[in-house]
Amino acid sequence: MDIDKANQEATQKMIEARAMLTGLAKAINVIPGMRDNLLLHAGPPITWERASGPMRGAITGALIFEGKAKNETEAKALVESGEIALEPCHHHQTVGPMAGVTSPSMSVYIIKNETHGNQAFSNLNEGYGKVLRYGAFDQEVQKRLRWMEDVMAPILNGAIEASGGIDIKALLSEALHMGDEGHNRNKAGSILFLKALAPNIAKVSKDSKVTCEVLQAIGDNALSVLNPVMAACKAMADAAHGIEGSTIVTTMARNGTDFGIRVSGMGEQWFTAPAQIPKGLYFPGYKDEDANPDIGDSTITETAGIGGFAMAGAPAIVTFVSGTPQDALNASLEMYEITFSEHKYFTIPPFDFRGTPTGIDLRKVIATGITPRVNTGIAHKKAGIGQIGAGLVRPPIKMFEEALMAFAEKYGV
Amino acid sequence: MDIDKANQEATQKMIEARAMLTGLAKAINVIPGMRDNLLLHAGPPITWERASGPMRGAITGALIFEGKAKNETEAKALVESGEIALEPCHHHQTVGPMAGVTSPSMSVYIIKNETHGNQAFSNLNEGYGKVLRYGAFDQEVQKRLRWMEDVMAPILNGAIEASGGIDIKALLSEALHMGDEGHNRNKAGSILFLKALAPNIAKVSKDSKVTCEVLQAIGDNALSVLNPVMAACKAMADAAHGIEGSTIVTTMARNGTDFGIRVSGMGEQWFTAPAQIPKGLYFPGYKDEDANPDIGDSTITETAGIGGFAMAGAPAIVTFVSGTPQDALNASLEMYEITFSEHKYFTIPPFDFRGTPTGIDLRKVIATGITPRVNTGIAHKKAGIGQIGAGLVRPPIKMFEEALMAFAEKYGV
Numbered sequence: 144m145d146i147d148k149a150n151q152e153a154t155q156k157m158i159e160a161r162a163m164l165t166g167l168a169k170a171i172n173v174i175p176g177m178r179d180n181l182l183l184h185a186g187p188p189i190t191w192e193r194a195s196g197p198m199r200g201a202i203t204g205a206l207i208f209e210g211k212a213k214n215e216t217e218a219k220a221l222v223e224s225g226e227i228a229l230e231p232c233h234h235h236q237t238v239g240p241m242a243g244v245t246s247p248s249m250s251v252y253i254i255k256n257e258t259h260g261n262q263a264f265s266n267l268n269e270g271y272g273k274v275l276r277y278g279a280f281d282q283e284v285q286k287r288l289r290w291m292e293d294v295m296a297p298i299l300n301g302a303i304e305a306s307g308g309i310d311i312k313a314l315l316s317e318a319l320h321m322g323d324e325g326h327n328r329n330k331a332g333s334i335l336f337l338k339a340l341a342p343n344i345a346k347v348s349k350d351s352k353v354t355c356e357v358l359q360a361i362g363d364n365a366l367s368v369l370n371p372v373m374a375a376c377k378a379m380a381d382a383a384h385g386i387e388g389s390t391i392v393t394t395m396a397r398n399g400t401d402f403g404i405r406v407s408g409m410g411e412q413w414f415t416a417p418a419q420i421p422k423g424l425y426f427p428g429y430k431d432e433d434a435n436p437d438i439g440d441s442t443i444t445e446t447a448g449i450g451g452f453a454m455a456g457a458p459a460i461v462t463f464v465s466g467t468p469q470d471a472l473n474a475s476l477e478m479y480e481i482t483f484s485e486h487k488y489f490t491i492p493p494f495d496f497r498g499t500p501t502g503i504d505l506r507k508v509i510a511t512g513i514t515p516r517v518n519t520g521i522a523h524k525k526a527g528i529g530q531i532g533a534g535l536v537r538p539p540i541k542m543f544e545e546a547l548m549a550f551a552e553k554y555g556v
Numbered sequence: 557m558d559i560d561k562a563n564q565e566a567t568q569k570m571i572e573a574r575a576m577l578t579g580l581a582k583a584i585n586v587i588p589g590m591r592d593n594l595l596l597h598a599g600p601p602i603t604w605e606r607a608s609g610p611m612r613g614a615i616t617g618a619l620i621f622e623g624k625a626k627n628e629t630e631a632k633a634l635v636e637s638g639e640i641a642l643e644p645c646h647h648h649q650t651v652g653p654m655a656g657v658t659s660p661s662m663s664v665y666i667i668k669n670e671t672h673g674n675q676a677f678s679n680l681n682e683g684y685g686k687v688l689r690y691g692a693f694d695q696e697v698q699k700r701l702r703w704m705e706d707v708m709a710p711i712l713n714g715a716i717e718a719s720g721g722i723d724i725k726a727l728l729s730e731a732l733h734m735g736d737e738g739h740n741r742n743k744a745g746s747i748l749f750l751k752a753l754a755p756n757i758a759k760v761s762k763d764s765k766v767t768c769e770v771l772q773a774i775g776d777n778a779l780s781v782l783n784p785v786m787a788a789c790k791a792m793a794d795a796a797h798g799i800e801g802s803t804i805v806t807t808m809a810r811n812g813t814d815f816g817i818r819v820s821g822m823g824e825q826w827f828t829a830p831a832q833i834p835k836g837l838y839f840p841g842y843k844d845e846d847a848n849p850d851i852g853d854s855t856i857t858e859t860a861g862i863g864g865f866a867m868a869g870a871p872a873i874v875t876f877v878s879g880t881p882q883d884a885l886n887a888s889l890e891m892y893e894i895t896f897s898e899h900k901y902f903t904i905p906p907f908d909f910r911g912t913p914t915g916i917d918l919r920k921v922i923a924t925g926i927t928p929r930v931n932t933g934i935a936h937k938k939a940g941i942g943q944i945g946a947g948l949v950r951p952p953i954k955m956f957e958e959a960l961m962a963f964a965e966k967y968g969v
Contacts, residue, residue: 317743320735320872321734321735321736321743321744321872322733322734322735322744322905323734330730330734331734331735331744331747334744334747334748334750334751335747337747337750337751337754337775338747338750338775338776339775341750341754341771341772341775342768342769342771342772342775343768345758345764345767345768345771346764346768348764351758351759351761351764351767354758354764354767355755355756355758355759356755358754358755358758359754359755362750362751362752362754362755363751458905458906459733459734459905461905462909467908468905468906468907468908468909469908492735492871492872492874492881493871493881493906494881495880495881495882496875496881
């Protein structure tokens with residue numbers, strides 16, 4: 144068996160996937176396997192019992208949004224009885240930041256990989272602060288979700304369709320030359336997104352007050368493009384998945400309790416280990432003890448060769464996640480040691496436009512003992528509060544070891 | 557006489573000037589000394605006879621725009637007879653990119669320095685290609701200028717007023733962390749400008765088709781914020797001007813024939829030398845021999861501590877102006893050798909957020925033999941064609957020598 148050849152094919156597919164944003168639709172109408180009593184969530188599979196505070200909060204919020212529960216007690220009962228099922232976003236071609244909870248009637252971005260034909264999905268980004276994805280679920284959160292769903296989503300869909308689709312891969316290439324790394328820093332990408340949408344929003348909106356509100360919401364949220372970017376990365380990673388004999392990591396995701404990975408040549412099997420507490424900078428009034436363990440599907444960005452892997456091109460991110468610009472350079476340099484390839488379209492200006500380190504190779508992680516670097520937001524560990532900081536985290540090496548052992552067993556190498 | 561103390565005061569004022577964009581108005585109504593038969597132009601004073609192709613083209617285009625001439629022959633006659641006067645933008649608190657030609661009925665951005673009270677002005681940016689500021693003046697150019705004046709300017713003015721003013725200094729601080737240097741690369745700044753304007757454009761525009769067109773025009777033009785940025789830099793530089801005993805350069809400007817500088821402690825006197833041909837990258841089909849000598853007031857950016865001086869934070873600019881990311885780092889490092897201060901608000905992430913080199917000190921230029929580095933666009937030398945590339949240029953040292961000699965004579969040092 145030629146692992147290198149398999150990895151070559153996997154990373155080539157990941158790199159060549161052209162992720163186009165084609166529109167939005169309600170999850171129930173577009174996500175494969177979505178059903179009325181299902182909630183999708185970030186990371187590997189989880190139960191209510193093992194779920195962290197922010198995950199429980201987001202589940203509660205989504206069930207309130209769906210009109211199925213009034214509070215956490217009711218939400219808990221629905222989930223524990225099995226009346227409401229929980230499944231990973233990743234099992235449904237979907238990714239969601241932080242808790243990642245996606246319910247049937249929420250609109251999701253639709254990404255089409257034009258090179259290989261697969262699709263991927265992600266929900267709308269709510270902005271910063273007290274938001275569902277960090278486990279907040281009160282009336283204010285519900286009101287915002289309602290507005291996003293009823294007012295913003297139809298206009299965004301119309302604007303994206305009117306634009307003929309937005310090339311998220313091209314947008315990312317550009318944003319990586321504008322100080323973004325695509326995970327925790329999406330300032331440039333989000334206003335490039337605004338630039339692409341704005342004239343079309345004006346075109347499709349029938350009410351100038353609404354036009355104004357939607358332009359403001361997209362422009363003010365420096366993460367507005369994060370969800371389409373994540374879905375784009377998911378489409379790239381999925382293109383690389385399922386290559387017989389490949390040791391390329393195609394999923395890294397956390398549910399707030401466990402960190403899980405999947406490997407191209409290992410089918411749908413998850414390898415998991417306890418999620419860590421990120422190290423970083425806290426918003427005023429919060430500290431380490433308040434932090435929830437690492438949570439979210441946003442590590443799909445590092446999986447696809449951006450995020451922490453592209454930090455060298457985003458030195459200003461250290462004001463947000465801690466460290467120095469030199470640390471940012473080192474982070475990217477180190478990731479070349481555990482990746483199989485270098486990206487053809489995502490490049491790092493301070494490295495003379497060298498391609499970003501792309502395609503985590505399980506073998507290299509084990510050989511070097513270096514685990515992937517991840518930039519992430521930090522959630523409060525209690526339900527209902529929200530984001531309290533941002534920082535850096537590394538997944539536990541244990542699951543990479545288990546994955547490589549399972550790989551060796553499966554392939555007899 | 558304490559030159560250091562004078563320079564301290566000058567650079568302090570330059571750095572502390574808070575440049576707010578407050579609106580637009582027609583030049584005749586707002587620029588001090590503007591009159592019906594006057595055209596402003598970039599650089600030090602120039603006559604028709606000595607004017608370069610692009611300058612003559614822009615003068616012709618502005619007179620066609622004003623309904624005063626039909627072609628270059630008529631324009632020439634009007635200027636040579638003195639019926640139409642030419643004066644530098646810089647004599648009227650104004651700056652303009654490339655030819656910089658500003659006529660009475662054109663709208664100009666109004667910048668107010670809230671710290672020291674002075675104002676500065678700049679015209680609207682037309683975008684790339686065949687444009688007036690590069691000397692093109694045909695019907696297509698006129699049609700675009702007309703649309704900008706009659707449709708876009710009133711909406712921009714309304715949007716800026718509705719926004720309560722846009723803090724261009726804060727916008728620049730942000731853009732410098734997003735891969736811009738503020739002169740030749742204003743990609744991030746221009747979409748930050750769009751972000752600030754977009755909701756207010758929707759608010760003030762009465763027609764969604766026009767809203768769409770204006771959002772498109774601002775978003776598609778990666779130089780849309782250049783002119784407000786230049787006016788902001790002019791307001792900063794003017795705040796530093798007129799300090800008795802200061803050797804800080806407060807003007808660097810080119811008219812396509814001469815490069816000229818002015819010095820804080822030397823009043824309104826220009827020191828000039830022949831402008832050079834920039835070295836850089838040409839658009840397909842053009843070469844060195846097609847290039848006009850250096851032209852434009854946009855060197856006000858370097859004068860205020862950004863542009864070529866801030867290149868270290870804008871490594872991706874080398875794809876446009878030639879060179880390597882290391883050259884970009886070196887450019888900024890070198891400029892610390894000839895500047896008096898480091899900026900407090902404009903910082904360079906890869907230098908651990910060190911302030912940009914700010915306030916060119918005539919004494920240091922002469923002591924080191926290092927002249928300022930300037931990023932610039934390259935105009936075709938013939939009237940009517942437009943931009944043919946972008947590159948780097950250094951002003952001749954001769955005028956710095958003459959300025960220092962004049963300074964020594966004036967102050968008896």
